[in-house]
Amino acid sequence: MYQKFDxxxxxxxYVITDRRMSDEVKSVRLAIGGxxxxxxxxxxxxxxxEIISVGMKIRKITRDFNVLFIVDDRVDxxxxxxxxxxxxxxxxMPLKMVKRIAPNLIVGVSASNLKEALKAEEEGADYIGAxxxxxxxxxxxxxxxxxxxxxxxxxxxxxxxxxxxxVNHQNVVKVLKSxxxxxxxxxAIVGASxxxxxxxxxxxxxxxxxxxxx
Amino acid sequence: MYQKFDxxxxxxxYVITDRRMSDEVKSVRLAIGGxxxxxxxxxxxxxxxEIISVGMKIRKITRDFNVLFIVDDRVDxxxxxxxxxxxxxxxxMPLKMVKRIAPNLIVGVSASNLKEALKAEEEGADYIGAxxxxxxxxxxxxxxxxxxxxxxxxxxxxxxxxxxxxVNHQNVVKVLKSxxxxxxxxxAIVGASxxxxxxxxxxxxxxxxxxxxx
Numbered sequence: 001m002y003q004k005f006d007x008x009x010x011x012x013x014y015v016i017t018d019r020r021m022s023d024e025v026k027s028v029r030l031a032i033g034g035x036x037x038x039x040x041x042x043x044x045x046x047x048x049x050e051i052i053s054v055g056m057k058i059r060k061i062t063r064d065f066n067v068l069f070i071v072d073d074r075v076d077x078x079x080x081x082x083x084x085x086x087x088x089x090x091x092x093m094p095l096k097m098v099k100r101i102a103p104n105l106i107v108g109v110s111a112s113n114l115k116e117a118l119k120a121e122e123e124g125a126d127y128i129g130a131x132x133x134x135x136x137x138x139x140x141x142x143x144x145x146x147x148x149x150x151x152x153x154x155x156x157x158x159x160x161x162x163x164x165x166x167v168n169h170q171n172v173v174k175v176l177k178s179x180x181x182x183x184x185x186x187x188a189i190v191g192a193s194x195x196x197x198x199x200x201x202x203x204x205x206x207x208x209x210x211x212x213x214x
Numbered sequence: 215m216y217q218k219f220d221x222x223x224x225x226x227x228y229v230i231t232d233r234r235m236s237d238e239v240k241s242v243r244l245a246i247g248g249x250x251x252x253x254x255x256x257x258x259x260x261x262x263x264e265i266i267s268v269g270m271k272i273r274k275i276t277r278d279f280n281v282l283f284i285v286d287d288r289v290d291x292x293x294x295x296x297x298x299x300x301x302x303x304x305x306x307m308p309l310k311m312v313k314r315i316a317p318n319l320i321v322g323v324s325a326s327n328l329k330e331a332l333k334a335e336e337e338g339a340d341y342i343g344a345x346x347x348x349x350x351x352x353x354x355x356x357x358x359x360x361x362x363x364x365x366x367x368x369x370x371x372x373x374x375x376x377x378x379x380x381v382n383h384q385n386v387v388k389v390l391k392s393x394x395x396x397x398x399x400x401x402a403i404v405g406a407s408x409x410x411x412x413x414x415x416x417x418x419x420x421x422x423x424x425x426x427x428x
Contacts, residue, residue, distance in 0.1 A: 047306065048302075049304075049306055049307065049308070052308070052311070073262055074290060076288060076289035076290035076315065077307075079289075080311040091263045092261065092263055093262050093263065093266060093290060093291075093294055097266070097294040101293040101294055
């Protein structure tokens, strides 16, 4: 997989599913229609068979549209549906284990501080999901990282950094100014009444920023 | 692994954890002390990291005592903690996917009827968990298989069959008379006030049955 694309490019606009806001398959289709470059499937509280069933549908759509497909937490599901990668938080499988049992997956790691980010890079993470940048309705207990720390993390690691947590159309340019490679969003996209339009506006903001600055 | 032991022998007395009844690590230690030959770790509603942490402790104990170690549902956890196998129900990962992503794991499959059992054998299952034999407090919505159907399944497949669901000290001999290779228990063992003593009595009943009949 790695040879086929530039990971940084793919991580520019990273959309995460949330069934409390919208059906996964439907929201993925609309988000990709609006310009999402990476999709993360995040489902808790469903049977493995159901997660796999949804994952297979998303694998098909993402492959058809050349979008990166990452599965949250579940390495077994990522392998079963042939996702491109898996994203692990600090409560998920330790990175070293992921690398051992799934050496061919792209692995993203959540970091809420510099120490976690440096450890993840050292252990072989392919990218960092840094956050929460702002308070977010999706994870009410999330630690707030803030933009200054986001910049510190981004300056400290060589692997791509995606900012997550409370990023929306209003603040996305400010977040991108910290020098990161992409932004991840849940509610700003899959919680929107018009998911495709919301994704399209976000993609335009991101593209305009990168066109003007890099 | 396969070459190192007789799977049928190992499946004779199969104890499944349940944190609603007793701490997993503690109950595993006591059940093995009482004679369990297989341990299945079954945890829902915990983070992957927590399941792995418990699983690593159980891997150590089961290895020390030469007991088979099976993880319920989670193929990723089974691979990460180097369990001997994984057990999948009809709501878990489809067997063919399990065999593809984890070709070296022993795979058990739940069957509540003959059709499911035959399909599992055909697709490469290593053993069948047939049940529920009786109504059980652990899975209130479980389909009841009954002893006649258990015998039908056991006669129809070549792979080992373990009976599960409501098996206790009172009915275990009756269940074994259907010709199966082992019994699995949750509440009769890990729900007992004295887990070690309960396991020891069960093991004696099983051993006596096999000594007298086979």
